[in-house]
Amino acid sequence: MYKSTNLDLFPYPFHNIKEGSNYRYSNDLRKLEKDQTSCIHITPEYEKQIKRKRELLNEQPEVRFQSYPHTMEMQWEVAEMLINMAVESYPEHFQVEKNGNHWTFHNLTLNETESFIFGDTSSIEFEPLDLIGRHFTTDFVLMVHRDDNLYLEVAQESYAALFSPHWNKGMSFDEIHAPVPFVSRTDVPLAERVRNFLLSNVLPGEPWTRINWNLMANRWDVNYETFDTWGPTRFLVTPENAGKLVRLRVEEQFFYRMPRSNAILFVLNTQFLPMEDLELRPVWLEQTYSILSGIPKPMADYKGFTPFIEPTVEYLKNLVEKVKLQTN
Amino acid sequence: MVYNSPVLFDKSETIVEKFTVRRDRRKLMIISAEPKEADIIEQFINHINGLKEYELIEMKDELQLKNISEVLDRQKMGTQLYISAKWDDAVTIFMAAIEAGFSEDEIQTLISGEKRRYVYCIKCYHLQEVEAEETDTICYHCQISLEIGPFFSRERKGYIGYPYNPAFVTST
Ligand code: HEM
Ligand SMILES: [Zn+2]
Numbered sequence: 001m002y003k004s005t006n007l008d009l010f011p012y013p014f015h016n017i018k019e020g021s022n023y024r025y026s027n028d029l030r031k032l033e034k035d036q037t038s039c040i041h042i043t044p045e046y047e048k049q050i051k052r053k054r055e056l057l058n059e060q061p062e063v064r065f066q067s068y069p070h071t072m073e074m075q076w077e078v079a080e081m082l083i084n085m086a087v088e089s090y091p092e093h094f095q096v097e098k099n100g101n102h103w104t105f106h107n108l109t110l111n112e113t114e115s116f117i118f119g120d121t122s123s124i125e126f127e128p129l130d131l132i133g134r135h136f137t138t139d140f141v142l143m144v145h146r147d148d149n150l151y152l153e154v155a156q157e158s159y160a161a162l163f164s165p166h167w168n169k170g171m172s173f174d175e176i177h178a179p180v181p182f183v184s185r186t187d188v189p190l191a192e193r194v195r196n197f198l199l200s201n202v203l204p205g206e207p208w209t210r211i212n213w214n215l216m217a218n219r220w221d222v223n224y225e226t227f228d229t230w231g232p233t234r235f236l237v238t239p240e241n242a243g244k245l246v247r248l249r250v251e252e253q254f255f256y257r258m259p260r261s262n263a264i265l266f267v268l269n270t271q272f273l274p275m276e277d278l279e280l281r282p283v284w285l286e287q288t289y290s291i292l293s294g295i296p297k298p299m300a301d302y303k304g305f306t307p308f309i310e311p312t313v314e315y316l317k318n319l320v321e322k323v324k325l326q327t328n
Numbered sequence: 329m330v331y332n333s334p335v336l337f338d339k340s341e342t343i344v345e346k347f348t349v350r351r352d353r354r355k356l357m358i359i360s361a362e363p364k365e366a367d368i369i370e371q372f373i374n375h376i377n378g379l380k381e382y383e384l385i386e387m388k389d390e391l392q393l394k395n396i397s398e399v400l401d402r403q404k405m406g407t408q409l410y411i412s413a414k415w416d417d418a419v420t421i422f423m424a425a426i427e428a429g430f431s432e433d434e435i436q437t438l439i440s441g442e443k444r445r446y447v448y449c450i451k452c453y454h455l456q457e458v459e460a461e462e463t464d465t466i467c468y469h470c471q472i473s474l475e476i477g478p479f480f481s482r483e484r485k486g487y488i489g490y491p492y493n494p495a496f497v498t499s500t
Pocket of ligand 2 (some may be wrong): 450452454468469470471
């Protein structure tokens, strides 16, 4: 289990929500600034996260990585983009040597080297995205554009909540979002709208971002595969222990159009912040308390936190009061 | 076949209670694989009543079923397909039709008897058949309790089965 320790790097999910307003689903995609289009971020938790990610991939390869055999070329394209981004953003951590198709990628933090023939999958131990993805803390999903929809054809996923590459393999954008009560403030269905928005606005060289969030009770892996184990632990939360047990679980998401395959690469950076750490940012604390107090029941049921939302809100209320007393 | 090709499942949009004439099609093609439904087919043909060109193929045995692809491959664009069969035969004909390039909108399926329904255990990835009305079951393979969800996967060929611990069922 890790938590975000550098709060300046924590993707706080409610930045763009007006003070005093509530949280509802919307098309909250934002275009990334021209000079900030990389999805590769090194946090103090980098090594911890990579270690855990690789354990999960090795323990349950079928759960965590899925692909179709016809995706190799598309995967190489993604691998190339990620390597170039890493080397550009963090030359002190990543280096690459390219001699024709003979590439050597160095991960200096982990003291590892990957040598391969670019484009030749027989020269590597894993599939291209599975191999390169093991050097980055994020999850990766490749959604291929076919007949006005996006279909999940490759996914490496270790951290994202309620996400199963195995189950979602081959599904369209709409099928994937079917379990989500995906309606706007005024009950407008969002799936088709958001899908069309992605298809027409995520263009090569113009990536977009959004933030998704959830709460979880003392558990890292909240996927459907393990629902029988984490489901019951949600009932252990009380107003006394919520500060430690309950975490704000945030996914900073990135969307890139791949120029050659025309697929959309979906990248998820998952970070955790225990409720008690909100005390370090009183503005966040107050806003989170206010937003969690007004979550509609269908959304709470979908997100899975109905069993512990009451004690969590109670805990936050007490923390807000405590912080106010201290500052007065 | 590609991975996102349609499959026949109990909620398939192609399944109908009664065949309807698609006047916008060039030709109607009826595949009748269930002799018990002969009356219904006859009624439907009376209903077509010369409005459209039609072809009736009566499947009498397994061999004919195996050769169905040839018949379907021969069809030109603009053919509406009507399948009357028991579940397993309907699946064979449906798959052959998709393979031959029919879209779901070009197929109507009339099932005799029970439709089959499957649940995919998301804990151990085992697929098993369940009754039409079942909402809960036990996975034969890993013995976990499964709540049968409303979401279907063409890739996994079943409805999602969420594992749960029956000792912790609470009313929410
Ligand atoms: C194209 C790539 C995308 C993929 C692969 C994807 C995948 C997923 C998955 C697997 C889930 C969980 C579904 C479940 O419970 O089974 C989900 C939830 C959700 N997605 Fe997406 N998504 C994508 C893009 C988007 C975009 C662009 C939006 C924009 C608004 C969005 C909004 C949501 C929301 C609101 C939820 C519910 C999450 C929650 O409340 O915790 N998704 N998505
Ligand atoms: Zn099972």
